[in-house]
Amino acid sequence: MKPTALSQTFVSALAALWLGCASAPSKPSSPPTLALQEATVPSQNLTEATVSYAGQVVSPVPGVLEKADYELVSEGQVVKTGSAALNVPLTANQPTAFSFQERAPYVRGPEDLKALSDKGGTMLLALRGTLTVRSGQDVQTLPFAASRAVRVPRLPQVSIESLDAARYSNTEVNMTFRVGVKNPNPFPLRLDQVNYTLRVGGKQLGEGTLAKADTVDASATGVYPLEASVTSETWGPDVKALISKGVLPYTLQGELAGPLLKVPYSLDGNVKLNVSK
Known part of the structure; x- marks a missing residue:
């Protein structure tokens, strides 16, 4: 018996389906x-x-x-x-x-x-x-x-590392501060600037910038010098009475700034004067 057109079509469809399955990439198991x-x-x-x-x-x-x-x-x-x-x-x-x-x-x-x-x-x-x-x-x-x-990142700390004051006369004292910026982190600390205002005996003696665009090494302290003179020109006509006390009270204030960083600081103390040179 000869195959009918319908049976031939059915066989062709099955063959095409089998070939398609054989050629398709296998899906991961x-x-x-x-x-x-x-x-x-x-x-x-x-x-x-x-x-x-x-x-x-x-x-x-x-x-x-x-x-x-x-x-x-x-x-x-x-x-x-x-x-x-x-x-x-x-x-x-x-x-x-x-x-x-x-x-x-x-x-x-x-x-x-x-x-x-x-x-x-x-x-x-x-x-x-x-x-x-x-x-x-x-x-x-x-x-x-x-x-x-x-x-966790830790904010830096500002401190007075050392302070020297030399009395040269009854009307002149030179002060040298060494201001420290301590980086307590295990990575370098970038500073945009550290500004300051210095007051001695209740009067402003100076203001400015201690550091600018600097980097403090990991777990280290950056030290920045600051010098100031206490004289009649810088402090006023009553400087002799101030110096005669033998002790100069001071206040150092300012702000440490960096990327997303603003740390105000205020340091104060008294420095004992030596005898006149």
């Missing part, structure tokens, strides 16, 4: 997995940090790790979002390493910085999001998250 992941902080300063994420992906079939869509998180708050193109080839069932990093501020202003400094201890920085893996026409996403604890 299981999703890709993360074999390893970690976060590190390669650099940090007073207001921002770089967070690096590294991991290993294992895919059951060959493919490409295309990208990472991520959030950078500081103390539970998202401070930046982004997408990193990776385009890393994946070999079936072989751990494949990849990495990316992001830099962002973790404070919004001087108030946030002061609150962190007052809190002390450590803070948690993290990168989290999804990885996109493509195998043929199949696209899968893989969640990731890793964090790292770092020391």
Whole structure:
């Protein structure tokens, strides 16, 4: 019996369906997995940090790790979002390493910085999001998250490292201050400027800038000299009576400023005078 046109059409359709299934890429029997992941902080300063994420992906079939869509998180708050193109080839069932990093501020202003400094201890920085893996026409996403604890940034401190006063006569005293800016952080501290106003015996003796566009090394103290003369020209006609007391009371006030940083300071004390030279 000859096959009918209908039966021939049915057989052709089955053959086409079988050929299509045979040529289509096989769908992975299981999703890709993360074999390893970690976060590190390669650099940090007073207001921002770089967070690096590294991991290993294992895919059951060959493919490409295309990208990472991520959030950078500081103390539970998202401070930046982004997408990193990776385009890393994946070999079936072989751990494949990849990495990316992001830099962002973790404070919004001087108030946030002061609150962190007052809190002390450590803070948690993290990168989290999804990885996109493509195998043929199949696209899968893989969640990731890793964090790292770092020391909380601490505000710098201003102090008088040393003070010398030389009495040259009953109407002249020269004072030399060594003003210290202590950086308690494990990273360099950038200063825009440190300004000051000096008062001696209740009268303003001078004002100006101690430092400008400077950097204090990690866990170090920057020292800035300040010289002032107490004379009738700088202090007034009653300077002899002031100097005769043998002790000069002083007040040094000002503000230390840097990126998102404003630290007012006020230092006072008494300096004992030597005998006239």
